[in-house]
Amino acid sequence: xxxxxxxxxDYTKEAVQAAKYIGQGLSVTFDHMSRRPVTVQYPxxxxxxxxxxxxxxxxxxxxxxxxxVCVRVCPINLPVVDWEFDRETKKKKLNxxxxxxxxxxxxxxxxxxxxTNCLSMTEEYEMSxxxxxxxxxxxxxxxxxxxxxxxxxxxxxxxxxxxxPKGVTSGHDLPAGSRxxxxxxxxxxxxxxxxAPKEEAKAAE
Amino acid sequence: MTxxxxxxxxxxxxxxxxxxxxxxxxxxxLPLPMILIVTAVTVLALVATWLERKVSAAAQQRIxxxxxxxxxxxxxxxxxxxxxxxxxxxxxxxxxxxxxxxxILVFVPIFLSFIIVPFGQNxxxxxxxxGIFLWVALSSIAPIGLLMxxxxxxxxxxLLGGLRAAAQSISYEIPLALSxxxxxxxxxxxxxxxxxxxxxxxxxxxxxxxxxxxxFLIFWIAALAECERMPFDLPEAEEELVAGYQxxxxxxxxxxxYAGSYANLILSALLFAxxxxxxxxxxxxVSWLAGVLNVNETAPWFQVVAASLGIILTLFKxxxxxxxxxxxxxxxxxxxxxxxxxxxxxFLLPISLVNLLLTAGLKLVFPVAFGG
Numbered sequence: 001x002x003x004x005x006x007x008x009x010d011y012t013k014e015a016v017q018a019a020k021y022i023g024q025g026l027s028v029t030f031d032h033m034s035r036r037p038v039t040v041q042y043p044x045x046x047x048x049x050x051x052x053x054x055x056x057x058x059x060x061x062x063x064x065x066x067x068x069v070c071v072r073v074c075p076i077n078l079p080v081v082d083w084e085f086d087r088e089t090k091k092k093k094l095n096x097x098x099x100x101x102x103x104x105x106x107x108x109x110x111x112x113x114x115x116t117n118c119l120s121m122t123e124e125y126e127m128s129x130x131x132x133x134x135x136x137x138x139x140x141x142x143x144x145x146x147x148x149x150x151x152x153x154x155x156x157x158x159x160x161x162x163x164x165p166k167g168v169t170s171g172h173d174l175p176a177g178s179r180x181x182x183x184x185x186x187x188x189x190x191x192x193x194x195x196a197p198k199e200e201a202k203a204a205e
Numbered sequence: 206m207t208x209x210x211x212x213x214x215x216x217x218x219x220x221x222x223x224x225x226x227x228x229x230x231x232x233x234x235l236p237l238p239m240i241l242i243v244t245a246v247t248v249l250a251l252v253a254t255w256l257e258r259k260v261s262a263a264a265q266q267r268i269x270x271x272x273x274x275x276x277x278x279x280x281x282x283x284x285x286x287x288x289x290x291x292x293x294x295x296x297x298x299x300x301x302x303x304x305x306x307x308x309i310l311v312f313v314p315i316f317l318s319f320i321i322v323p324f325g326q327n328x329x330x331x332x333x334x335x336g337i338f339l340w341v342a343l344s345s346i347a348p349i350g351l352l353m354x355x356x357x358x359x360x361x362x363x364l365l366g367g368l369r370a371a372a373q374s375i376s377y378e379i380p381l382a383l384s385x386x387x388x389x390x391x392x393x394x395x396x397x398x399x400x401x402x403x404x405x406x407x408x409x410x411x412x413x414x415x416x417x418x419x420x421f422l423i424f425w426i427a428a429l430a431e432c433e434r435m436p437f438d439l440p441e442a443e444e445e446l447v448a449g450y451q452x453x454x455x456x457x458x459x460x461x462x463y464a465g466s467y468a469n470l471i472l473s474a475l476l477f478a479x480x481x482x483x484x485x486x487x488x489x490x491v492s493w494l495a496g497v498l499n500v501n502e503t504a505p506w507f508q509v510v511a512a513s514l515g516i517i518l519t520l521f522k523x524x525x526x527x528x529x530x531x532x533x534x535x536x537x538x539x540x541x542x543x544x545x546x547x548x549x550x551x552f553l554l555p556i557s558l559v560n561l562l563l564t565a566g567l568k569l570v571f572p573v574a575f576g577g
Contacts, residue, residue, distance in 0.1 A: 015552070025536040033263040041268070 036170055045156045046149045047171070048163070049123035054106045056124040057099055059142035063118035066092040070110035070119060078103055079110060099142060101127055102135035122146045211327040213238075238330045242319050249520075250467040251281035256524070257467075257531055264535040288463075291456035296358070299453065303357035308454065308461035310350030314343040315469045322475045323397045325485050325515040336396040337389065340476060341382050344431060347469075348374040351440065351450050354462075358453040366449020369542060370440035373430055376546055377437075380553035381427035384420040387557075387564040388413055388480050391576040397476075401484035403576055409488040414481040416575060419560045421481040423553050425526075428473035430549070432466065435534030439542055470530060471523060478522035485515030 040047055049055065066083035082096040111119045124146030129135055149157045158171040159180075166181035168174070183191075213234055220230035255270070255278060262269025270277025295301055318340045323329035333339055348371040355367015389395055391413070392403035404411050414421050430437040441449040451462050478484055487494075491511050495502045540548065568575040 022537060026532055029264050029532050029536045032266055033260070035266050037262075037268045038266045039268060 036172060038170060040158050040171075044154075045158050046152075047160050048149055048157050049125070050160060050162065053121065053123045053125075054108050055122045056101060056127060056137075056146065057104070057106075057111065057142065058120045058122045058145065059097055059099070059139055060118040060120075061094065061097065061139050061143060063116045064094050064097060065116055066094045067115060069113050069115060073109040073113045075105065075107060075109070076103065097139040097142065098136060100136040102132045123148075213327065242330060243316060246316060246319050246468055246471070247464065249471045250464050251285070252524075253467045253471055253527055254281045254284065254463075256527060260528060260531040261535060264532065285460065288456055288460040293456045293458065296360075296453050298359050300357040300359070303353045304453075305458070307350045307354035307357060307450075308458045308465070310353065311347050312350075312461040312465040312468075314346040315465050315472060318343045318472055319468075321397050322472065323401060323479060323484055324519050325512050326398065326402075328485070328512065328516065329398060332396055332398045334394075334396055336394075336398075337385055337400065337476070337480070338395050340472075341378070341385065344469075345374070345378055347465075354454070355450040358450065360453055362446045362448075363450050363452045366440045366442075366446045366452070369446075370433065370450060372542075373433070373437060373440060373545060373549075376549040377427040377430035377553070380423050380549065380557040381431060383554070383557035383561050384417070384423040384427065385480065387417060387420045387561045390561070390564055390568060391416060393576060397479050397484070401479055401486060404483040405486045406490060408486070408490045408493070409483075412481060412483040412486075417481060417560070417564070419556060420564070421477070423557045423560065424480065425477060426548075427553060428477060429530060429533070430545070432470045432473055432530075434470065434530050436537040436540055437545060439539055439545060442539060470527060474523035474526035474530070475519065477526050478519055482522045485519045487514060487518050 064081075066081055068081050070079045071077050071081060078099055080096070080098045081094070083092045083094045085091075086093040106121075108121060111121055122145065127135060149155055159174065160171065161169065163180045164171060164174070165178045168178075216234050216237075217227065217230040220233060221227060225233070258277070258280065259269045270280040273279045273283060295304060320330040321333055321336045321339055323332070351370035351374070352367045355363045355365070355370070358364070358367075388400060392400045394400065394403075400413075404413055429435075433440050440446075441451060446452070451459060454462060491514065492502055495507060500507050564575065
């Protein structure tokens, strides 16, 4: 008899506990309803890409020495470097350069290894076309600079999470002049400088 | 007890004054509430789909539909237009008859059940003596339709979904009916009007929810299962069964299923309001309010205000429950089929039986509070 009663009480306890947990879950869901939407209303609002954003590759024609390092470090040997040897100057002359962004995986190896820094990453990511062959950018297309989100009058730029003030999680409706958390390298340096000469003096003694 | 406005009586009276015989006047009146209810239910279901989108979006910190009409309110209309203009595909090797009849068999009983949903003392198509029992009876036709849809589609996912839907509907029908029975026992009537009247008089304190604290929970769980709502949506579990019995359906036939499921949800919410939340009764009794404001309760304008208040309150209660259902959808994970049947047969059924017994006992002991 006691065993049966214990079973009943245990079962009831479990049921009550389950109901309690469902109630807690409901309160969490309900709480979410009053929060501001975190979504970015894309064509009207855009996130500002971070400074390390790996977007479309920019190419500076005049800096290129046709060394083909970019081709060698590319996982699929993608960049096409069309050059010829100029006998008069005894130097390679670059004729054409192209990267097919329909195939590129934006790993940034070419940018990393380019000896003359003629390759760089931009913040452009909206490259959709109706024909995939249009994604094969030649040196003219590669030399174009993207339009900045912050300068587009049609777009409200939204800061990414890492660029928000401390404790803020939404990039919407930020007060003007609000800064990201932490300090700039210059500021850290400025704080360190007054101490630095003293230490040097001590070291000299 | 005031009767409130009786549209039917006044309508027939007007036509009799115009020289029509009583029978003819009644015949003219007959289709009006039906058309009204069918349109109203369609609109209510469309509003429910819109709410589902908006509330789901809010629960996930999104905005949801925004640009189609104010706050995306035209999305349901666009849905209907799209589904109406789509090609009606009947896949090869289906059973064309069963395939076509199934959605109708699911859709019609749900819309038919609305004839017993009261919005006021006389704001109901028919005050049937068997009222709430009609709903229970009609809702058990739906599993046949679901099973037919699942079988006729000639698709293993559809068949699995149909079987699950049938098993689920049948097993949750019983606790649902038993919890209704407890309410019926207290009101001594199956008529929805009588059930509401029995709860009236004391405002929010008189509602059945206080007398049936376990019953309303059982009813709500079972109703969610009957509507195949989220914690119990395994007939349509999209991760496992594509869309269950709806998989092969398109255009108008799919729309019938879709509208049917939302209309069913609205119906359950409305009946919950009727059974446990005092239907059209306001939390503060209207007659008491009239007494405080020193208004004659039989004044025509007051009758109109009270009737509109009743309709608004019924809908408000129903949509509050709908909101709760959507919240539950984003809170509770889907149960497995064995858990579902366990919950239905081993938990809800005994509890609802105990609840019924307890209600019967309380009715004998306290006939005043429990409708002796």
